[in-house]
Amino acid sequence: QVQLVETGGGSVQAGGSLTLSCTAYGYSINQCTGWFRQAPGKEREGVAAVANDGSTTYADSVKGRFTISKDYATNTLYLQMTSLKLEDTARYYCAADRNAPCTAGSNWVSWRYWGQGTQVTVSS
Numbered sequence: 236q237v238q239l240v241e242t243g244g245g246s247v248q249a250g251g252s253l254t255l256s257c258t259a260y261g262y263s264i265n266q267c268t269g270w271f272r273q274a275p276g277k278e279r280e281g282v283a284a285v286a287n288d289g290s291t292t293y294a295d296s297v298k299g300r301f302t303i304s305k306d307y308a309t310n311t312l313y314l315q316m317t318s319l320k321l322e323d324t325a326r327y328y329c330a331a332d333r334n335a336p337c338t339a340g341s342n343w344v345s346w347r348y349w350g351q352g353t354q355v356t357v358s359s
Contacts, residue, residue: 237261237348239329244353251319251357257312257329257350264305267337269346270314272325272355279328281339283314292339296322319357326352 239262243255255270269284283303285291291303302315312329329350336345 237331239331239348239350241327241329241350241353244327244355246356246358247319249319249321249357249359252315252317253319253355254316255314255327255329255353255355257314259310259312259329259331262310262331262348264310264312264331265307266331266333267335268305268312268329268331269335269337269339270303270312271328271330271343271346272323273328273352274322274325277325279343281341281343282327284337284339284341285312286337287333294339316355319355321357321359324355324357326354328352 238260241257266287270282273279283293285303300318304313330346332347
């Protein structure tokens with residue numbers, strides 16, 4: 236049974252930084268993993284993904300500001316977020332599926348396993 240547990244959300248002022256963590260159980264993070272987010276009234280969108288070959292993709296809106304990374308020792312996925320903007324406010328979800336199209340641009344419905352989400356709120 237796959238379980239993804241996210242931590243690290245919170246409130247931050249615009250321009251600040253946060254790091255999200257996602258520890259996977261029953262799933263090896265050397266396979267496809269990613270981060271999605273959903274703001275109120277909007278569809279869930281991809282933020283970043285890392286494939287089994289280590290290649291990474293990012294949504295255009297976060298390129299240069301967010302970094303996805305993995306710690307194989309702890310089977311944990313990270314999302315380092317810097318220069319946060321008001322529009323980054325959303326609930327962030329960790330996702331995993333070795334059979335998913337492993338890019339930040341893929342549709343969220345293509346991913347099988349999800350964490351419970353963690354809220355990120357950016358204020359002015």
